[in-house]
Amino acid sequence: MRIGDAAAAAGTTARALRFYEQRGLLPPPARTPTGQRQYGAADVALVRVIRELLALGLTIEDLRTRADRLPLLAQDPPPPCGSGGSGSSGDGFAPVVDRRIAALDEEIARLTRQREELARRASPVAG
Amino acid sequence: MRIGDAAAAAGTTARALRFYEQRGLLPPPARTPTGQRQYGAADVALVRVIRELLALGLTIEDLRTRADRLPLLAQDPPPPCGSGGSGSSGDGFAPVVDRRIAALDEEIARLTRQREELARRASPVAG
DNA sequence: CTAACCCCTGACCCGCGGGTCAGGGTCAAG
DNA sequence: CTTGACCCTGACCCGCGGGTCAGGGGTTAG
Numbered sequence: 058m059r060i061g062d063a064a065a066a067a068g069t070t071a072r073a074l075r076f077y078e079q080r081g082l083l084p085p086p087a088r089t090p091t092g093q094r095q096y097g098a099a100d101v102a103l104v105r106v107i108r109e110l111l112a113l114g115l116t117i118e119d120l121r122t123r124a125d126r127l128p129l130l131a132q133d134p135p136p137p138c139g140s141g142g143s144g145s146s147g148d149g150f151a152p153v154v155d156r157r158i159a160a161l162d163e164e165i166a167r168l169t170r171q172r173e174e175l176a177r178r179a180s181p182v183a184g
Numbered sequence: 185m186r187i188g189d190a191a192a193a194a195g196t197t198a199r200a201l202r203f204y205e206q207r208g209l210l211p212p213p214a215r216t217p218t219g220q221r222q223y224g225a226a227d228v229a230l231v232r233v234i235r236e237l238l239a240l241g242l243t244i245e246d247l248r249t250r251a252d253r254l255p256l257l258a259q260d261p262p263p264p265c266g267s268g269g270s271g272s273s274g275d276g277f278a279p280v281v282d283r284r285i286a287a288l289d290e291e292i293a294r295l296t297r298q299r300e301e302l303a304r305r306a307s308p309v310a311g
Numbered sequence: 312c313t314a315a316c317c318c319c320t321g322a323c324c325c326g327c328g329g330g331t332c333a334g335g336g337t338c339a340a341g
Numbered sequence: 342c343t344t345g346a347c348c349c350t351g352a353c354c355c356g357c358g359g360g361t362c363a364g365g366g367g368t369t370a371g
Contacts, residue, residue, distance in 0.1 A: 059338090059347075059348075060347090060348070060349095061346090061347065061348075069329095070329085070330085071347090071348080072329065072330065072331085073328080073329065073330095075349090075350090076328075076329060080328095089337090091336075091337060091338090091348090091349090092336085092337090092348085092349065093337070093338090093347090093348055093349075094348085094349090111328080112298075113298055113301055113302055114298050114302075116326095116327075116328095117327075117328070151306065154302055154305070154306050155306070157302060158299060158302050158303060158306070161295050161298060161299040161302070162299065164295055165292055165295050165296060165299070168288050168291055168292050168295070169292060171239075171240055171241050171288060172285060172288040172289065172292070174240060175240055175241075175281055175284060175285050175288070176285060178281070179278065179281050179282070179285070186317075186318075186368095187317090187318070187319095188316095188317065188318075196359095197359085197360085198317090198318080199359065199360065199361085200358080200359065200360095202319090202320090203358075203359060207358095216367090218318090218319090218366080218367055218368090219318085219319065219366090219367090220317085220318055220319075220367070220368090221318085221319090238358080243357075243358095244357075244358070
């Protein structure tokens with residue numbers, strides 16, 4: 058499977074796959090003798106996981122530092138929960154997920170304050 | 185008043201004042217014979233208004249297209265309400281404020297969905 | 312007069328997740 | 342063999358509100 062097909066199968070672009078590889082999220086795939094990247098179904102599943110986590114607001118750097126654990130999340134049945142307390146799979150993602158949730162709470166509160174202040178100015182019922 | 189003092193009085197930096205001037209938010213001030221910018225109290229008040237509106241999420245472009253109306257907002261008593269319906273002062277800001285509020289609502293909803301999805305994954309009570 | 316600070320313009324830098332081009336090589340079908 | 346679609350790398354571009362640097366000149370207290 059060449060990069061364009063793999064990208065389409067994962068719902069993204071070839072550029073994104075090269076970018077993830079360059080940033081260390083995606084392991085360098087095998088190459089044909091002429092240098093073209095070759096992907097398999099597992100790679101496509103991995104890319105889907107990466108995009109899902111990015112869409113949830115984790116950063117490239119968050120994923121890069123835990124790139125070795127990403128394939129575990131890509132398996133159809135998530136691995137059985139270990140003794141880890143708050144992780145989604147006993148993996149190392151709990152800290153970054155917790156930080157992201159905290160950042161989201163802060164951001165939501167900030168935007169809510171902005172919204173209220175703007176609404177107050179737009180209709181000065183008591184102001 | 186030179187730029188550094190005006191910036192400090194408005195709670196920002198000299199760089200920001202030059203930037204606002206370059207983008208057309210702030211009228212070009214008088215200059216000394218040697219080219220240094222000279223500001224007055226009205227300019228400082230205007231800069232305060234600009235920063236307030238930027239902090240509420242309006243863009244440089246939003247303010248640029250209405251730069252002529254900004255000084256009205258800088259006056260201590262806001263001008264009496266005209267016949268304009270939903271404006272904060274019968275000015276032309278209502279449209280951009282409404283758009284910004286809508287954008288905020290959308291963004292808040294998006295972040296809230298992200299937060300819920302992350303929380304769901306972090307503690308899979310019913311995954 | 313000199314030191315220390317201020318100001319001038321113009322240009323590049325930040326984060327962040329890629330998009331888009333430029334200039335070339337490769338693959339599959341006709 | 343040619344054509345068209347695809348792939349390669351490297352480099353610059355986006356938004357956005359400025360920060361920071363570079364190289365030069367102004368200003369003011371001692």
